[in-house]
Amino acid sequence: YIYIYIYICVCVCVDVLELGDTDFDYLATEHETMLVKFYAPWCGHCKKLAPEFDKAAKRLKGTVQLAKVDCTAHSETCGRFGVSGYPTLKIFRNGRDSAPYDGPRTTDGIVQYMMKQTGPDSVHLKTEEHLHTFINHYDASIIGVFSGADSSRLSEFLKAAGLLREQFRFAHTTNLKLGEKYGVQTESVLLFRPPRLSSKFEDSIVVFRDHLTIGSLRRFIRDHIYGLCPHMTAENRDRLRVRDLLTAFYDLDYHHNPRGSNYWRNRVMKVASKYSGRGLTFSVANKKDFLSELEDDFGLGTSDGGELPFVTIRTKLGHKYTMREEFTRDGESLERFLDDYFTGRLKRFVKSEPVPERNSAAVKVVVAETFDEVVNDPGKDVLIQFFSPSCPHCKKLDPVYRELADTLVSDPGLVIAKMNAVDNDVPLGYDVHGFPTIYFAPVGRKDEPIRYEGGRELKDFLKFLKREASHSLVLGGLKDEL
Numbered sequence: 001y002i003y004i005y006i007y008i009c010v011c012v013c014v015d016v017l018e019l020g021d022t023d024f025d026y027l028a029t030e031h032e033t034m035l036v037k038f039y040a041p042w043c044g045h046c047k048k049l050a051p052e053f054d055k056a057a058k059r060l061k062g063t064v065q066l067a068k069v070d071c072t073a074h075s076e077t078c079g080r081f082g083v084s085g086y087p088t089l090k091i092f093r094n095g096r097d098s099a100p101y102d103g104p105r106t107t108d109g110i111v112q113y114m115m116k117q118t119g120p121d122s123v124h125l126k127t128e129e130h131l132h133t134f135i136n137h138y139d140a141s142i143i144g145v146f147s148g149a150d151s152s153r154l155s156e157f158l159k160a161a162g163l164l165r166e167q168f169r170f171a172h173t174t175n176l177k178l179g180e181k182y183g184v185q186t187e188s189v190l191l192f193r194p195p196r197l198s199s200k201f202e203d204s205i206v207v208f209r210d211h212l213t214i215g216s217l218r219r220f221i222r223d224h225i226y227g228l229c230p231h232m233t234a235e236n237r238d239r240l241r242v243r244d245l246l247t248a249f250y251d252l253d254y255h256h257n258p259r260g261s262n263y264w265r266n267r268v269m270k271v272a273s274k275y276s277g278r279g280l281t282f283s284v285a286n287k288k289d290f291l292s293e294l295e296d297d298f299g300l301g302t303s304d305g306g307e308l309p310f311v312t313i314r315t316k317l318g319h320k321y322t323m324r325e326e327f328t329r330d331g332e333s334l335e336r337f338l339d340d341y342f343t344g345r346l347k348r349f350v351k352s353e354p355v356p357e358r359n360s361a362a363v364k365v366v367v368a369e370t371f372d373e374v375v376n377d378p379g380k381d382v383l384i385q386f387f388s389p390s391c392p393h394c395k396k397l398d399p400v401y402r403e404l405a406d407t408l409v410s411d412p413g414l415v416i417a418k419m420n421a422v423d424n425d426v427p428l429g430y431d432v433h434g435f436p437t438i439y440f441a442p443v444g445r446k447d448e449p450i451r452y453e454g455g456r457e458l459k460d461f462l463k464f465l466k467r468e469a470s471h472s473l474v475l476g477g478l479k480d481e482l
Contacts, residue, residue: 015057017067020074027067029095033118035110036090037068038078043086049105056110064114091117103166109235112139113166122161122170131178134171138254140225141192144172145179153187153212160214168221183207189217193227196254199262201269202228228276229269232283234290244280244316246272246338248309248327249287249294264309264327271331275338280313297425298322298349313341318428320349351425362405364417368424374417375427375441381414381469382441383452383461386421391435397456404461411474413443414465443470 019027019036028034037053039046057066071078071086081090081097089101091114103113125131125143135141144157154172161170173179182190182205189208198204206224210216231254232240232247248268252261265284272282287294287310294300298312298320311323311334323337340346352368359365366374366384375382385401387394405416419426426432429449430439438452450468454460466473 015061015066016054017065019067019069019077021076024069024074024077025095028092031065031092032094033114034065034067034092035101035114036092037066038071038081038083038086038088038090039068040072040086041070042072046087049087052105052107052110055107056114059107059111060114064118104235106234108233112235116166116169121165122158122172125171125173125178126175128178128181131171131173134169135192136195137169138194138196139169140194141169141171142221143190143192144170144188145176145184145190146172146174146187147176148174151187156212156214157189157217160217163214164218164221168225184209187212189220191221191224193225196258196262197227197231197265199228199266199269201266201273226281226283228272229265229282229284231265232285240281240283241314242316244313245283246280246311246313247283247285248311249285249290250309251288251307252284252286267329267331268309268334271334271338274335275342278342280338280341284309297351299351311337320425321346322349351423353420353423362409362416363402364415366417366419366424368419368427371419371424371427374415376446377415378446379413379443381443381465381471383414383416383465384439384441384449385418386426386430386432386435386437386439387418388422388435389420394436397436400456400458400461403458407458407462407475408465408473410476413471414469414473440464440468442468 017027028036037046037049039049053066053068060066069077071083090097091099091101101113103109122144123134125134131143135143142161144154146154146157148154151174154174157170157172161172164170176185176187179185179188179190184190184207186209189212191206191208193202193204193206195204208217208220210220226236226240230236230240231252232245248264250264251257252264254261261284268282268284294310294312297314298310300310300322308327311327313319313321321341323334325333325337327333337346350368355367355369356365364374375384383404385394385397401416401418408414408416421432421435421437429447431437431451439449440452441449452461452464454464462473462475
């Protein structure tokens with residue numbers, strides 16, 4: 001009895017359960033849905049995740065249980081579930097390994113992701129009170145209103161909910177009268193935007209009345225879910241950035257200061273409503289969530305702007321612009337910024353190291369400011385290496401790369417170059433995720449650079465250049481006719 005009492009106390013009193021080899025199965029089967037973190041105490045990524053995981057556990061308490069297993073002490077359990085790296089997160093349902101967790105690693109992200117893992121794909125709403133409770137939520141709500149349980153449109157709606165539940169919240173009712181309050185008399189789908197984002201500049205409810213298929217509903221949600229000016233987060237930024245996007249960054253916090261958060265958003269929306277339909281979408285974001293991005297990608301310091309928003313534009317092609325004028329409360333400075341953007345008067349922001357004062361070595365140093373001038377020179381073939389100053393593989397390649405440049409230094413139609421890809425923006429068309437990454441930009445095909453995938457010896461580079469160059473190479477002053 002004492003042991004049973006201790007187990008019950010642990011389950012009730014602890015936000016994150018500590019599971020081991022002896023009790024994992026017993027405790028895991030007690031929970032319909034459980035997120036388990038497999039970790040090692042020495043793991044740096046585990047330490048970074050720990051506070052976010054603990055805070056998420058507090059917020060999910062009573063809905064989804066969070067647990068952890070120390071794999072250095074309980075290797076049997078970790079081996080049983082195929083854990084080979086740390087941290088590994090898995091979703092368990094009634095004690096069974098259901099799926100890997102591939103959601104965000106932030107508190108908000110974990111909470112939102114796991115809330116969508118619980119319960120049915122679509123919640124059945126039976127009363128007006130149930131509907132009101134469901135839509136009074138931090139996130140948007142998609143509610144289908146149908147005539148009965150045998151409705152063919154309901155069947156299609158439930159299929160869509162099953163496919164999209166990880167991204168959006170779904171509910172449905174088979175009582176048409178619940179839709180009358182919102183202006184619908186027949187079967188429809190209602191999209192309710194989050195109450196915290198309610199604004200006089202747009203409708204809070206959008207009605208879908210077209211023929212309902214999974215595809216048509218998906219398009220409807222995609223086109224309307226975010227509205228005129230959504231709240232961009234680490235979780236939704238990739239979906240928002242498929243379009244040209246303006247973002248105002250400031251001390252936004254809808255959990256603790258919704259009124260203050262909407263103060264600046266309303267000013268952005270007032271201006272945004274004048275520029276709708278011109279191919280630019282608008283958003284607001286908490287600058288604290290994007291500090292490293294603002295500093296690295298836009299050159300904005302943490303003290304820039306004070307309490308006023310930072311305003312940036314990032315196009316789907318990767319072009320970046322910053323509003324350097326102070327954000328005025330009447331919105332006129334934002335309008336001037338947008339007028340300059342649409343008329344092409346804005347200069348793109350490019351993160352670049354200083355242009356080298358001397359660049360006489362055989363390997364030419366390229367920075368973002370000189371990339372077009374050097375690499376896109378229409379009269380020259382260019383081999384460009386993207387490197388990181390701290391990359392050991394890049395350092396190992398250095399002597400071979402210098403020897404290659406020395407060998408070809410007399411060739412007037414060929415440039416061997418390198419660029420620090422950490423401190424300079426990498427242009428569109430060059431996919432650089434690891435180092436070193438090497439591309440060849442030949443004459444006449446500057447918009448189709450060729451990724452170098454060959455060996456790292458001098459002979460390998462020469463063989464590649466002989467094959468791809470637009471002219472016969474000049475090796476050490478002698479023309480190569482091969």
